[in-house]
Amino acid sequence: MDFNTVELHVVRHPLKPPSRSPGYDVVAVHGLGGSREISWTTKDVFGQQVMWIKHLLPDYIEDPRVFAYDYTQGPQGDTVCLSVNVLKELAVKLLKRLLSQSTEKDRSLVFVGHNFGGFIIKQALLLAVNSREYSTIAAKTSLMIFFSTPHRAVDMNSWERMSCRMIFATYQRWQGKASDMIDKSSRTLIASSEDFQTIERIYNILNVFEKRESSSTGSPPVIGRYAATLGVPNAESIGREQTHLNICKFQSASDPVFQRVCKAIKTSKGEAS
Numbered sequence: 001m002d003f004n005t006v007e008l009h010v011v012r013h014p015l016k017p018p019s020r021s022p023g024y025d026v027v028a029v030h031g032l033g034g035s036r037e038i039s040w041t042t043k044d045v046f047g048q049q050v051m052w053i054k055h056l057l058p059d060y061i062e063d064p065r066v067f068a069y070d071y072t073q074g075p076q077g078d079t080v081c082l083s084v085n086v087l088k089e090l091a092v093k094l095l096k097r098l099l100s101q102s103t104e105k106d107r108s109l110v111f112v113g114h115n116f117g118g119f120i121i122k123q124a125l126l127l128a129v130n131s132r133e134y135s136t137i138a139a140k141t142s143l144m145i146f147f148s149t150p151h152r153a154v155d156m157n158s159w160e161r162m163s164c165r166m167i168f169a170t171y172q173r174w175q176g177k178a179s180d181m182i183d184k185s186s187r188t189l190i191a192s193s194e195d196f197q198t199i200e201r202i203y204n205i206l207n208v209f210e211k212r213e214s215s216s217t218g219s220p221p222v223i224g225r226y227a228a229t230l231g232v233p234n235a236e237s238i239g240r241e242q243t244h245l246n247i248c249k250f251q252s253a254s255d256p257v258f259q260r261v262c263k264a265i266k267t268s269k270g271e272a273s
Contacts, residue, residue: 010066028068067098082167151228
């Protein structure tokens with residue numbers, strides 16, 4: 001599969017050399033229709049652009065180095081086919097780019113994903129746990145944070161409805177029949193979620209789910225609470241009054257969900273909250 005862009009960008013360098021700072025490496029992976037900047041950026045009350053992983057997070061956790069993973073596919077650069085092969089390809093590329101960075105063993109690795117970006121993270125950790133080549137990434141990971149990433153559903157029909165809502169909520173375009181796209185996407189998400197069950201109890205996890213209706217028409221959240229949470233003791237969950245596209249954006253550090261994200265990062269490394 002050819003991608004217009006697959007890059008791991010450093011959006012915030014630590015103040016101290018990474019080798020001398022036992023801080024954090026934070027890796028943000030956007031979802032469908034997103035980008036390394038748009039997915040994490042909104043305007044504050046003064047109309048200023050706030051990219052929270054760059055502008056807010058460094059004030060609350062120890063000297064982070066922040067990466068943003070970017071991938072686009074297709075002539076318009078905004079369409080990603082949800083297939084098992086594409087998912088694995090993006091996961092491997094993420095792992096290789098992380099290995100190419102200087103990832104010191106004393107720095108904890110935190111993954112942050114929105115929507116389909118969460119599946120890339122889950123696939124990457126699954127590969128890292130089962131591969132000697134990427135074992136250092138598996139060992140350094142202390143936390144995964146998922147914003148509206150589905151993990152489970154009651155049946156195939158539920159997966160198909162979620163896939164459909166994810167695709168349409170993020171304004172994706174595709175070639176061929178919509179029914180074929182939804183079927184293929186659903187089977188990809190099911191396979192990935194079932195595989196992730198083998199390692200889901202290894203890591204600390206924070207799930208942020210949509211609490212509010214996604215529009216004034218009264219339509220339900222794109223990804224509901226049950227689907228966006230995990231019933232395992234190492235996974236915590238918190239709801240947020242935001243739409244699917246805005247659930248992973250913060251205007252200010254006073255947002256209680258942002259504060260919960262910071263607490264989860266610090267406690268995953270054993271720091272006092």
